[in-house]
Amino acid sequence: MNNKEFVSELSRRMGYKNERAQRLLSNMLSTMGDHFVEGDSLQVSNFGTFEVKKKMERVMVNPSSGQRMLVPPKLVLGFKPHQVLKDKVKNGGEE
């Protein structure tokens, strides 16, 4: 399912037009982003947790050239699926 399908499905469920659904969605995601930037985590029941994690700097070696690179630290948004979702997926989805 791509973004287009996602939005159309969302608008269908909500009875909105696509533009409105898209606008609300982007609005929601931007607020989520704002919170993530501040280090907040988002917990969605029965779905999972979005959390910002810090990856420390590290030395990376290019396997082909042997070149060593210092990779800077960075912040990454991680998603940890809820146990319910995990189980569902583990069993092949659907169900």
Next chain:
Amino acid sequence: MAKLTLHDLANVLIENNDLEPDEAEKFVFSVFDIIHEAINKDHLVKVKGLGTFKVIDVNPRESVNVNTGERVLIEGHSKVSFTPDSTMKELINKPFADFETIVLNDGVNFPEEPSETLMELKDEPDEAVTAEPQTVQEIPAPAIEEQTMDAPVETPVEILSEAPVEILSETPVEAPVEIPVEAPVETPVEILSEAPVEIPVETPVKTPLKTPFEAVVETPADILGEPEVETPVEEVVEAPAEDVVETPVEAPAEDVVETPVEAPAEDVVETPVEVPAEDVVETPVETPAEDVVETPVEAPAEDVVEASVEAPVEEQVAEAKENSDETGKTESQEIPNAVIQNIALQEEIPYNEDSNEKVSQPVASSENDLVELVQNEEETTPEATTQSDSFYEEEVYMGKNYNPSKVKPKKTWWRWAIAILFGVFIGFFLGFYLPEITKFIEAVKSGNFNKEDNYNVTVYENADLAAIDSIAAIDSLAAAAADSAARDSAVKVVADSVAQSLQEISGNRKTSEVKPSDKPSEVKPSEKPSDAKPSEKPSDAKSSVKPTETQSSVKPSKEKSSSMLTYLKYEEMDSRVRTGAYYIMGVAKVVKAREGDNVSRVSRRYLGDGMSCYVEVLNGMKGSDVLKEGQEIKIPELVLKRSLKKNKQ
């Protein structure tokens, strides 16, 4: 670090979009419900601005139960992966966005790489050497005559042993003997002579050569170790000769042919041999290799011829070996400058050549005419043969001990080391003596011209500048410069008492010389410096100049120095003048400052932009000094340094 819930999101939506609370909450929930369902159904959901949820398969893997230590097989399954959208990723990583991946310079890598290359080089030469012997063996096989072969065989064996040291084979002994007899003689000889000179070759023959080469090398080496022993050689040759010759020769020949050349054994042998020889020769030795190669070749040829003759063969062979040894020795002797190792390499090469030559000679003998040729060669190279025996043994040992390849690198290394040492010595001496020289010059100057510091300075500078000039040219130039300077100074400065003192001193040149010096003095305080100079320097300006000249060995500049004294003094006063394009040769004119003028403005008015330093120096002022109305400012007469230098030359 607060935990955010969907209710919080819904509240934000309510505020921003005037949604009903229920509606907003429903919207938020539905968003994640749809994602949830889509994950299960499509295994892939892309949400712009958030990211991609994807179901990925995990392969089954073994693990260990931490508590019991049992091995557990974790079955393959699926899990959800989330990859944040690029916009979301950048937004979150904003605090660290400025960091970039840096390539680390690893110093450790550099030493390792060169060493590897060196190793490769070493290996290659060895291989090349081995290759040569192989070719030789091949050649003999076809033509092979046991008797003739005996003599040649020995020599080739030696060669092989030397070069290939590493390669050892038990059976090969016989084979090598056979090999030398026929084909080897012709091609090998050529190869040897060529090879030593060029040396560098490496890989081409490597693999094929190795096997045959090895066998040959081992046994021959032993035999060679006792080069003089005629009987042993014969025995070996006889017994193995036929049987051994056949088998070994064939095998090596095939191998060689495949890799290096093409079809025919003889022809093939020749070409391959040449190639390897060239390679080997190039890297290790240079000039010595060539010389050595030539002589040894001849000697071996002679030996071979003898061997071909028949009865004497063995003895001849021995001689040939000796000769080869001698040649090798001579080569080694020539080379010795570099290093013992290098010598060893060279020796190895010569042996190879010798063996080749020997082979060729026998072949010739078989052809009748060849023997004569060999004799001729012997005549040419008799010297080498006489020397041989002891040398031969030495060479053999050397060959065993040292690999040519190793030696080669060392040679280059030594040369570099010597060059570097030489450079260091030169630098050391320069650094050591320069101060002394300058001190000496200063001492002389101070002794002669203590009173005038400026003069001393000028002398130094003149010495440096004048080093190239001839005395006569300098004198004339100096005179001219002095005259011009004198005129200028005279016309302008005459008013000053300095001019008078100078005139009193008399002598046109003297006056001219004095004048320049006077000018500076005027600029500063008063006439004293000018007076001092004349008095010190007896009557003639030249005489005064001379001392400086003798000191620095820059006589020509002496007279110049008098005229140059002035501008040199100015240069000493200001680095801008020293590095500028002009010399201050005197005072061009004296102007009166206008109201509100400063030095730099005046200089700009008369000389243009960027020339204020000359005015400043001449007047002993700073560019920012404000001038009173009517104050006299001297404008310098400037001469392009370049033009002055041209005149000198």
